[in-house]
Amino acid sequence: MVEHTVKAFDEDITRLRGLIAEMGGLAEVAISEAMASLVKGSTTLADAVIARDKKIDALEAQVDKLAVRVIALRAPMADDLREVIAALKIAGILERIGDYAKNIARRTGRITDRDRFGPFPLIPAMAEIAAEMVHDVLSAYAARDPNLAMEIVERDAKVDAFYDSIFRNLVSHMVEKPESVGTAAHLLFVARNLERIGDHATNLAEQVYFAATADYLGERGDRPEN
Amino acid sequence: MSGNRQIPWAGMLLALLTSICLVWASVSLLIVAVVAGVWFFSLWADRLRSMEEEPARQPISERPDLDAIARNAMEATVESVSIPMILTDETRIRAANAAARAVLGKHLVGQDTRIALRHPDAIRLLDQPDGSTVTVPALTVSDSVWHLTRHGIDARYRVIEMRDRTAEADISRAHTDFVANASHELRTPLSSIIGYVETLSDAGDKVDGALTQRFLGTVLREARRMQTLLADLMSLSQLEAEKHDLPETRIELPQLAQRVVREFAPAPGGAIRVEFEKGEDAPVVRGDAKQLEQLLRNFIDNALKYGDGETPVRVVLKPAPRNMTEVSVTDTGAGIAPEHLPHLTRRFYRTDPGRSRAAGGTGLGLAICKHIVERHRGRLDIASKLGVGTTVSVRLPLAAD
Numbered sequence: 001m002v003e004h005t006v007k008a009f010d011e012d013i014t015r016l017r018g019l020i021a022e023m024g025g026l027a028e029v030a031i032s033e034a035m036a037s038l039v040k041g042s043t044t045l046a047d048a049v050i051a052r053d054k055k056i057d058a059l060e061a062q063v064d065k066l067a068v069r070v071i072a073l074r075a076p077m078a079d080d081l082r083e084v085i086a087a088l089k090i091a092g093i094l095e096r097i098g099d100y101a102k103n104i105a106r107r108t109g110r111i112t113d114r115d116r117f118g119p120f121p122l123i124p125a126m127a128e129i130a131a132e133m134v135h136d137v138l139s140a141y142a143a144r145d146p147n148l149a150m151e152i153v154e155r156d157a158k159v160d161a162f163y164d165s166i167f168r169n170l171v172s173h174m175v176e177k178p179e180s181v182g183t184a185a186h187l188l189f190v191a192r193n194l195e196r197i198g199d200h201a202t203n204l205a206e207q208v209y210f211a212a213t214a215d216y217l218g219e220r221g222d223r224p225e226n
Numbered sequence: 227m228s229g230n231r232q233i234p235w236a237g238m239l240l241a242l243l244t245s246i247c248l249v250w251a252s253v254s255l256l257i258v259a260v261v262a263g264v265w266f267f268s269l270w271a272d273r274l275r276s277m278e279e280e281p282a283r284q285p286i287s288e289r290p291d292l293d294a295i296a297r298n299a300m301e302a303t304v305e306s307v308s309i310p311m312i313l314t315d316e317t318r319i320r321a322a323n324a325a326a327r328a329v330l331g332k333h334l335v336g337q338d339t340r341i342a343l344r345h346p347d348a349i350r351l352l353d354q355p356d357g358s359t360v361t362v363p364a365l366t367v368s369d370s371v372w373h374l375t376r377h378g379i380d381a382r383y384r385v386i387e388m389r390d391r392t393a394e395a396d397i398s399r400a401h402t403d404f405v406a407n408a409s410h411e412l413r414t415p416l417s418s419i420i421g422y423v424e425t426l427s428d429a430g431d432k433v434d435g436a437l438t439q440r441f442l443g444t445v446l447r448e449a450r451r452m453q454t455l456l457a458d459l460m461s462l463s464q465l466e467a468e469k470h471d472l473p474e475t476r477i478e479l480p481q482l483a484q485r486v487v488r489e490f491a492p493a494p495g496g497a498i499r500v501e502f503e504k505g506e507d508a509p510v511v512r513g514d515a516k517q518l519e520q521l522l523r524n525f526i527d528n529a530l531k532y533g534d535g536e537t538p539v540r541v542v543l544k545p546a547p548r549n550m551t552e553v554s555v556t557d558t559g560a561g562i563a564p565e566h567l568p569h570l571t572r573r574f575y576r577t578d579p580g581r582s583r584a585a586g587g588t589g590l591g592l593a594i595c596k597h598i599v600e601r602h603r604g605r606l607d608i609a610s611k612l613g614v615g616t617t618v619s620v621r622l623p624l625a626a627d
Contacts, residue, residue, distance in 0.1 A: 125568035142331065142341045
């Protein structure tokens with residue numbers, strides 16, 4: 001990026017991007033550790049994820065404050081303004097992703113007889129794709145790479161397909177074994193959270209694309225209804 | 227330069243000779259004197275001027291700045307070291323060597339340090355004292371492991387050194403589940419071999435000839451299966467050992483694909499089983515020819531094995547975005563249920579164990595393919611629709627010229 005005449009402005013933008021990256025790193029780890037806690041049934045790991053979510057919230061507040069300050073004091077224009085607006089939105093989305101991860105971690109203790117669930121191995125596979133989307137979109141943000149952002153949007157269809165398959169699997173599971181409806185319902189919510197994480201990763205990709213090119217990626221209309 | 231400081235004898239001699247010639251040619255003495263005067267003056271003026279400039283130039287030529295030379299050499303050394311290193315001040319990355327730019331991206335210099343190292347553990351290192359080390363998983367790709375060490379330079383700058391520990395972490399992880407799976411797969415044919423041979427040796431004379439032949443046939447088939455399985459296991463472990471060194475040879479993909487497709491050419495008079503379609507351009511990749519051939523052969527084998535047996539398998543070579551090229555193999559047939567797709571590349575994973583074993587599969591084919599693709603820094607994708615068919619595609623990065 002071109003250096004700004006006002007050095008302090010440059011510092012602010014760099015710091016804003018740094019904060020976003022830090023939030024992103026935390027969100028990524030939250031997803032992978034929430035899934036690890038779910039698969040291993042480790043409540044200590046789950047508690048760690050839940051506790052660390054506060055850090056993400058605190059960082060979001062910092063991003064908000066800094067972004068508002070930059071707009072108020074420096075009146076940014078053109079790509080600088082896009083950068084600040086995108087940072088505001090991205091911080092909001094990352095905070096949501098952190099919440100979804102926290103929600104997954106919360107269910108760790110409530111899932112029993114995890115070995116007997118046929119569809120269970122599908123959920124970590126789905127999480128892997130969603131987590132990779134988040135990872136890559138943050139890399140696209142760091143590199144301001146609109147092409148990578150565009151590619152990530154395409155990957156959301158895969159996550160949605162997984163969600164559909166898991167949904168059907170779990171529903172038939174509930175019908176066959178009414179005694180495990182509780183666990184199946186929790187797993188359904190986990191899959192739902194992962195599906196939302198995938199959607200939010202595409203939202204992030206749209207923001208990255210917008211900040212880099214000033215264009216909007218086309219609206220996607222093929223989200224599942226359930 | 228030093229010649230300038232001497233008296234310009236040659237010039238003076240030339241001026242003198244010219245003057246004598248002029249006098250000889252009976253030019254007026256006054257004019258000759260004026261010409262010679264101007265000539266000599268210009269020579270002396272030039273000498274004086276060069277002497278004035280001398281003091282300013284002298285230190286550079288005679289006293290080189292050793293510090294600057296050492297600094298340049300140091301810079302060049304660090305730049306070419308294969309361990310990624312980044313130089314940061316309180317908040318920003320100030321410099322990064324070639325290895326670091328390759329791993330973290332070219333954009334990182336001038337950015338906030340957290341942009342490059344966003345993992346919470348890596349960020350924690352930024353607040354720790356010099357000399358500390360952290361282990362960071364998934365810093366670059368999802369199954370990578372890095373050791374980051376911080377070294378202080380002065381009050382303001384510090385160097386972060388990154389060591390790739392992915393290979394070590396991989397080995398210990400892979401070992402445990404692999405041994406379990408492999409011994410299970412080997413035990414199945416082995417126990418049927420033992421069973422049949424035991425029967426034959428215990429009750430050899432009571433079993434009639436035809437049955438003996440059938441038993442022996444089974445024993446032979448199972449033994450052959452163990453042999454293929456062992457061959458696959460060997461090639462998998464070989465691949466695993468070299469999976470982190472990028473292959474070097476430049477390979478022209480269209481020719482390679484053509485070669486593999488030709489192996490599947492029909493017998494004279496038979497129907498075409500494999501169609502090959504390549505675009506206009508001739509993509510070149512860096513790769514290992516044997517492994518890429520094995521990759522394509524495995525895909526076509528699978529497509530023939532699980533396709534409907536009537537429609538030919540289509541092999542398509544076409545360009546892909548982001549400087550990559552794509553090879554895909556498409557069959558028409560039963561397809562694969564979506565819930566199996568994510569697991570297909572796992573070792574010994576089978577969608578239909580009975581059918582796969584009957585077709586002579588070891589359960590390692592796609593695992594081998596995945597390793598080959600990973601070693602070539604490519605991307606493997608399997609798309610399938612039940613009742614329509616399956617497309618396996620691989621994207622490989624094009625070789626830089």
